[in-house]
Amino acid sequence: MASWIPVEAISDFSLQNLPYGIFSTANSDPRVGVAIGEYVLDLKVLATEGIFEVPGLEIQTLRQPTLNAYAALGKNVHSGVRQRLQKLLESDTQSAHVLRDNQRLREKALVPLNNVQMHLPMSIGDYTDFFVGLHHAVTCAGLVKPGGTIETLCPCFYNLPVAYNGRASSVVVSDTPLHRPNGQFPVDGKLVSGPCRKLDFEVEFACFVGRGNELGEPIDVNSAEDHIFGFVLMNDWSARDIQMYEATLMGPFNGKSFCTTVSPWIVPLEALEPFRVAPKETPRELPDYLMQKQEKSAYNIPIRATLGANNQRYRVADCNTNNVIFSFAQMIAHHTRGGCPLRAGDLIATGTLSGPNRENAGCLLEQTRGGTDPYEMIAEDSAAGNVRRAYLEDNDIITFTAQAMSSRGNVGFGSCAGKILSAP
Known part of the structure; x- marks a missing residue:
């Protein structure tokens, strides 16, 4: 799978991966993101913009400072979000234009990895x-x-x-x-x-x-x-x-x-x-x-x-x-x-x-x-x-x-x- 976002051959974060993390920048509180190439895709921004239409997804879980609430939604929801993200990020899909061709949204949602601070991704009870x-x-x-x-x-x-x-x-x-x-x-x-x-x-x-x-x-x-x-x-x-x-x-x-x-x-x-x-x-x-x-x-x-x-x-x-x-x-x-x-x-x-x-x-x-x-x-x-x-x-x-x-x-x-x- 090829993405319209450049992904180096040695990168950990290909379109096959799309791992979840909690990140912040100098001007923001911790929030949910997904790594792709040299960027973090801000899922809080995408949720606020109404990008996701996944059955069972509770949008507020993508606006939290930990992944606990989103993780608890279950495997089917996570699979649906993953498929939606891959469609948005693949270079040759009909959905790619939603993010790729919207400069305002693209600049708001894609944050360079070297500009972020990573946090403990989940609140650990045990x-x-x-x-x-x-x-x-x-x-x-x-x-x-x-x-x-x-x-x-x-x-x-x-x-x-x-x-x-x-x-x-x-x-x-x-x-x-x-x-x-x-x-x-x-x-x-x-x-x-x-x-x-x-x-x-x-x-x-x-x-x-x-x-x-x-x-x-x-x-x-x-x-x-x-x-x-x-x-x-x-x-x-x-x-x-x-x-x-x-x-x-x-x-x-x-x-x-x-x-x-x-x-x-x-x-x-x-x-x-x-x-x-x-x-x-x-x-x-x-x-x-x-x-x-x-x-x-x-x-x-x-x-x-x-x-x-x-x-x-x-x-x-x-x-x-x-x-x-x-x-x-x-x-x-x-x-x-x-x-x-x-x-x-x-x-x-x-x-x-x-x-x-x-x-x-x-x-x-x-x-x-x-x-x-x-x-x-x-x-x-x-x-x-x-x-x-x-x-x-x-x-x-x-x-x-x-x-x-x-x-x-x-x-x-x-x-x-x-x-x-x-x-x-």
Whole structure:
């Protein structure tokens, strides 16, 4: 699909994508937009101008400072809006003239990306982080208990998607700096309290819930995708020393609650259809409520993690969203199995998406064997020299990017980045 708006071949935001975000400019409040090429299409403007005639669409939801109300309208409405936008933006449709040939409307509705500030796209009520990355689980089993296996670490890993409930209040949008957390942890057999010494990143993929469910009403695995609004990249920042000391008894708490970063653009489910694949490995035993008819329930999307330090960029890891043992539909079905209600804006993540090799490991815990073997990161500028890290240092910037390519156009997420500041 070609658009009358110029879209560079390397752009994340082709007509196949059309991701949603919340943006503002110097003279405006946050509002709903869609990315196309080097522009943001202001949906508040289009809604006010009466551009949309989509069954079930409540126009006021496109005038809100978050996407929650619009996401809750459901899959059919979102699909109708997407089709209308594609018709408006395609170069050879009868609808293209509505925006392309109306200079006043075009200049009002199209805002250059470099003139906007992006905001957290949804108000997040709850955040759940799953643990469905096969390679990550196997490697961590050996690190937590040398010689251990995933069965000894978590006997149910292959039979259900394991998760913990995270802290929604510390989820931030890309480019929001974070402070190194303080906490308690042992050093040389002595308990200390102070700044984390083993700060880490985790490459993850996450979905935002659109339509929720009522208390006590589980979501069927084969209709669970209807409850997904779209997807983002996610960095589940982790304080490994704090985490390891506190998590044995009750699971993650302060080691995980200080910051979680998400990319600013929510990519619709429909945009990822060309990239469907089967998960890397099938669970061993599944009850009926997790038996999904859709075999291609994962996505083949490469994610690259880079380090910014000393005014240089270094390649850290190359991961993929297909390194999972359970799908998002199975996560949602299991999450609601006991009657837990999900709500629009809830964030659900995969856990670390590591691959089989060291360069595919999605966190430093794996890459450095628990900090015992610092990892060499390759400089993008070959003349700059490489760097080695056991864990992250103050002023480091970690950035995730992802782009899937097809004949229909590229689909990307924008960057998921955060700079580490010193502990308060």
